[in-house]
Amino acid sequence: MYPDKHKEIVTSLMEGKFITVEDLSYETIKKNEDFYITFFEKSFGFELIGNQDFYYLVSTDTNENTSRDISIFFSVLCYELDKDGKNFLEELNYSEFHIDEIIEYFKNSSWTDVIKVNKQLNNDENLKRLIGTMAKRNIAVKQGNDRYSFTKAHKLFIDFVKDLIKDDKDETTI
Incomplete structure (x- = not known):
């Protein structure tokens, strides 16, 4: 049973x-x-x-890159929200984002080299598809009228990025 x-x-x-x-x-x-x-x-x-x-x-037997791309997505979005004077953790936890707002953050980002080489982030349609993938995986929720909020699952990707930054800082101090 x-x-x-x-x-x-x-x-x-x-x-x-x-x-x-x-x-x-x-x-x-x-x-x-x-x-x-x-x-x-x-x-x-x-x-x-x-x-x-x-x-x-x-699974250890996977070669999918979507998790990496979602981590990069959140890294860029958090950086841009912070640069915009917003508390990115509060924004991710409690706000809705219009798809055009997200696209604008990526178009105006100072991380253009990272965005250009990432196939899931390098243009408006691919970015929309990635957000659609995040909705299918219950990382984002479509609220209607092209507005999205993020579920608590975003924390996994934020924590992953924090760990990468910490590891990078630890390596440079050695």
Whole structure:
């Protein structure tokens, strides 16, 4: 006998989606965490990772670049929000962004060399597609009228970038 919403949970996680605390499935996973950790490890060789905000799967056998591109997206967006005098963490947690606002930040960014070489960020249509991918993975939520907000899953990418910066600073002090 599987927990409630088992098929929905497995399908969502296998499609690369984050299950956030706002999702009813989150509680099912939380209550059955040991079962799901074992289930994904034995069935697929994937690691289920969770915290107080979300769950997601990790595999060592992947060569996808979308996670990297999402991390770069958040790096550039946070930098531009900060440059604009906004608290980027508050903005990501509590604000909605119109797609045109995001595109403007990227068009006017001082990180043009990084944006130009990244196929998912280098033009308006690709940027829109990446945001659509983030919505499919439950990292962003379309609010209507081309407005998006970000789920708590954005924290994974922000933390990843912070770790990279910290590692880079540690290496330069050696």
